[in-house]
Amino acid sequence: MIKLIPQVPENDLLNIFANFYNDEQDSIRMQGIDSIIYFSKVLPMNKINTSLIPYIKKFSVDKSWRIRYLIADKIMEISDGIGLENSKEHLTTYYCQFLEDTESEVRTAAVRRLSDFGTILDQKTLI
Secondary structure: OOOOOOOOOHHHHHHHHHHHHHOOOHHHHHHHHHHHHHHHHHOOHHHHHHHHHHHHHHHHOOOOHHHHHHHHHOHHHHHHHHOHHHHHHHHHHHHHHHHOOOOHHHHHHHHHOHHHHHHHHHOOOOO
16 A cells, blocks of 8 residues: 555554554464565665564564464565664574474474575675
8 A cells, every 4th residue: 555555644554554463363464464575665764663673573473373484484575675684683583483483384484494594694784
């Protein structure tokens, strides 16, 4: 919606996104993960830090393995959107947890992305 209707205030859309996360249904919360990816491509970095990173963290430890699986599976898309610094600072811990998750599907998704995610850790930060 941000791309289609740019005059809609970001805060209104972020409030809609918050509803995704707070829904009891896994299938609804799963849509929030795609929203993180889309929002991260159009929001300024300060909004990403204050509005999206907290939800990425919450989704990463969600009670539903399907949610954790999607974060693990889309870790590179999320990383591209939130930037190198945020990826190193915020995603590394959760990625390591995905590798040890109790659900094999989550572990499998994390292992499939291991090489790609390793390139993030290997990249130098531009100062």
